[in-house]
Amino acid sequence: MSGAPVVVLVGPMGVGKSTVGRLLADRLGLAYRDTDDDIVAEQGRAISEIFVDEGEDAFRALEKEAVRRAVAEHGGVLALGGGAVLDADTRALLAPLPVVCLSMDVEEAVRRTGLNVARPLLAVNPRKQWRELMEARRHLYEEVATAVVATDGRTPEEVTGAVLDAV
Ligand code: S3P
Secondary structure (H helix, E strand, C coil), X not given: CCCCCCEEEECCXXXXXXXXXXXXXXXXXXXXXXXXHHHHHXXXXXXXXXXXXXXXXXXXXXXXXXXXXXXXXXXXXEECCXXXXXXXXXXXXXXXXCEEEEECCXXXXXXXXXXXXXXXXXXXXXXXXXXXXXXXXXXXHHHHCCEEEECCCCCHHHHHHHHHXXX
């Protein structure tokens, strides 16, 4: 599906970008794409393996390229990895697009992801690392977002409805 994405979802890991992105794509009759999935398919290994084998910087370079390609190719719903907004070129690329940030508070984040070793940035985690991540990234999400939708205490269907109202 070509053309620019109709909606881009950003926000912290575990906030529900993939679940909501799929529901949203169904509701809009569009295709869903996720840059994490693109990287895993292209590299033939899990994101946690890329982090362990090559480090975060190498992952970020792959991610930047995956976002660039997806934005150029995909005319549906696009979800980005939680750290994609760290890159200034990526933020500039997102500027003309409808970008919805899904948000949650730190306690909700700890509850949802727990000690999730499949997510490398949380491997030695919990609460303190979440707080630092949220503090470091909040302004970046706000910079790219045309709307922010809070997910705390809401079902994926309710969040999807709120995203549709926001775009
Ligand atoms: C990351 C989020 C993950 C994945 C990687 C790094 C981050 O994506 O890209 O583990 O830096 O926040 P999800 O947000 O889809 O879990």
